[in-house]
Amino acid sequence: MLDADYIRQNADAVKANCRNRGASDAAVDSVVALETRRKELAQKRGETAAKKNQISAGFKNAKTDEDKQALRDQGKAIDAEVAAIDTELKTVEANRDAALVLIPNMTHPDAPVGGETANKVVAQFGEPRTFDFKPKDHVDLCEKLDLADFEAGTKVAGQKFYFLKNEAALLEIALVQYAMHTAVRAGYTPVITPDLARVEVLEGIGFMPRDSAETRQVYTVADTDLCLIATAEITLGGMHRDRIFDEAELPKRYVGLSHCFRTEAGAAGRDTRGLYRVHQFTKVEMFAFCTPENSEAIHLEIKALEEQIFSGLGLCFHVIDTATGDLGGPAYRKYDLEAWMPGRGEGGAYGEVTSTSNCTDFQARRLGIRYKGKGFKGTRFVHTLNGTAVACTRALVAILENYQQADGSVIVPEVLRPWVGKDVIKR
RNA sequence: GGAGAGGUGGCAGAGUGGUUGAAUGCGUCAGUCUCGAAAACUGAUUUACCCGCAAGGGUAACGAGGGUUCGAAUCCCUCCCUCUCCGCCA
Numbered sequence: 001m002l003d004a005d006y007i008r009q010n011a012d013a014v015k016a017n018c019r020n021r022g023a024s025d026a027a028v029d030s031v032v033a034l035e036t037r038r039k040e041l042a043q044k045r046g047e048t049a050a051k052k053n054q055i056s057a058g059f060k061n062a063k064t065d066e067d068k069q070a071l072r073d074q075g076k077a078i079d080a081e082v083a084a085i086d087t088e089l090k091t092v093e094a095n096r097d098a099a100l101v102l103i104p105n106m107t108h109p110d111a112p113v114g115g116e117t118a119n120k121v122v123a124q125f126g127e128p129r130t131f132d133f134k135p136k137d138h139v140d141l142c143e144k145l146d147l148a149d150f151e152a153g154t155k156v157a158g159q160k161f162y163f164l165k166n167e168a169a170l171l172e173i174a175l176v177q178y179a180m181h182t183a184v185r186a187g188y189t190p191v192i193t194p195d196l197a198r199v200e201v202l203e204g205i206g207f208m209p210r211d212s213a214e215t216r217q218v219y220t221v222a223d224t225d226l227c228l229i230a231t232a233e234i235t236l237g238g239m240h241r242d243r244i245f246d247e248a249e250l251p252k253r254y255v256g257l258s259h260c261f262r263t264e265a266g267a268a269g270r271d272t273r274g275l276y277r278v279h280q281f282t283k284v285e286m287f288a289f290c291t292p293e294n295s296e297a298i299h300l301e302i303k304a305l306e307e308q309i310f311s312g313l314g315l316c317f318h319v320i321d322t323a324t325g326d327l328g329g330p331a332y333r334k335y336d337l338e339a340w341m342p343g344r345g346e347g348g349a350y351g352e353v354t355s356t357s358n359c360t361d362f363q364a365r366r367l368g369i370r371y372k373g374k375g376f377k378g379t380r381f382v383h384t385l386n387g388t389a390v391a392c393t394r395a396l397v398a399i400l401e402n403y404q405q406a407d408g409s410v411i412v413p414e415v416l417r418p419w420v421g422k423d424v425i426k427r
Numbered sequence: 428g429g430a431g432a433g434g435u436g437g438c439a440g441a442g443u444g445g446u447u448g449a450a451u452g453c454g455u456c457a458g459u460c461u462c463g464a465a466a467a468c469u470g471a472u473u474u475a476c477c478c479g480c481a482a483g484g485g486u487a488a489c490g491a492g493g494g495u496u497c498g499a500a501u502c503c504c505u506c507c508c509u510c511u512c513c514g515c516c517a
Contacts, residue, residue: 045486055497055498370474
């Protein structure tokens with residue numbers, strides 16, 4: 001979330017930003033009003049408590065029972081005042097916070113303004129492969145090569161679940177190994193995170209697990225305050241909740257492996273076939289905590305690593321500088337890698353395979369992640385960044401469709417062969 | 428899951444109703460000394476919020492939330508977590 005006092009002082013800029021992002025700016029006025037009121041109440045609360053403390057201190061010098069009783073009465077009288085202030089303060093703070101979470105992060109001045117159509121291609125790697133035969137889509141390939149069982153997935157867990165089989169199962173493990181090792185070589189600390197997290201952690205990262213069941217993007221676990229995570233960004237960011245770093249410890253870079261679970265509410269009918277949009281997948285995620293001065297450089301570093309990983313897989317992809325309307329709440333700037341998928345749409349299309357966001361202090365504020373440094377008093381919020389190293393199912397779609405051969409076989413990308421144990425998948 | 432113990436500042440560890448936001452030790456930082464370092468000595472060293480340009484002042488926080496009291500780290504209740512032993516398991 002943004003700082004309430006920042007919103008109070010920059011209401012017009014915040015509203016303009018909301019509009020650019022296609023979000024309602026209605027919450028801005030509420031925050032301004034509630035934050036103003038909160039400050040008044042906080043002041044009154046302090047003054048009243050100080051009076052009360054004076055009365056209590058008087059007990060040391062009170063000699064007679066009458067003196068003591070008088071102090072007792074005065075103290076009791078003030079209690080009512082304090083209670084009234086506290087009640088209103090609680091309500092005001094709760095309402096302010098409820099409004100606050102509706103306001104998205106501010107936006108990098110260079111991010112293209114507009115909706116999805118304003119997304120800007122900023123780099124192209126490789127060229128879409130041309131085929132001298134009609135390429136199959138990955139669902140066909142999976143079926144012919146016995147690489148996935150969607151029916152069994154449906155039988156066991158429902159629609160949009162799947163079993164990976166044979167080389168596809170090995171390919172997933174290979175992708176995890178390859179992505180993990182690449183990030184580790186770049187100085188990222190490898191971790192395996194929980195696949196569940198508390199509601200507060202989800203909210204700190206910017207998810208809304210308390211939304212209605214119809215719009216909620218995450219699965220909640222009945223009778224607990226836990227959710228299945230939609231990305232390791234949640235657990236990696238939550239890992240240092242309420243922590244105060246020393247500036248010298250930063251940046252902290254992690255690469256985490258987890259399963260990801262998404263309800264895909266509202267996505268019914270889109271990409272229903274195959275592995276492209278599923279309820280569960282395995283993902284290797286990069287995450288960094290750093291000082292504000294460093295976040296732009298680390299954002300580019302993560303983007304470069306993603307480019308390295310997908311270039312290494314021999315895939316054709318381009319890089320998108322995501323437009324304001326498509327950023328989501330927490331991102332200040334976001335780059336997506338979209339890989340060429342020959343079986344997508346009519347005659348192939350680019351499909352998102354990774355995404356990296358600079359969330360500035362938007363997540364850190366809610367999660368209480370700060371740092372101390374020599375150049376300033378007190379603490380500052382860190383900046384957090386995240387980026388996909390590899391999302392296995394999407395990568396699998398791109399690999400299968402791009403590496404297919406006229407005879408129906410699929411060549412294994414060279415970097416993955418050590419873990420798959422063969423060069424070609426054929427039956 | 429059962430039984431017991433416990434949760435205090437960066438760490439260790441006092442404190443069981445009234446200048447205790449918190450002794451003491453360690454650590455860290457600055458200074459003195461030194462050619463330099465070590466040692467020693469001196470000082471500083473939680474966070475959030477409110478008022479203030481600042482200096483400064485005020486309020487809150489001793490796992491979390493509630494209660495008792497004029498006053499709670501200290502008493503009562505609920506919850507959470509950690510440790511030890513037992514059970515169970517991968």
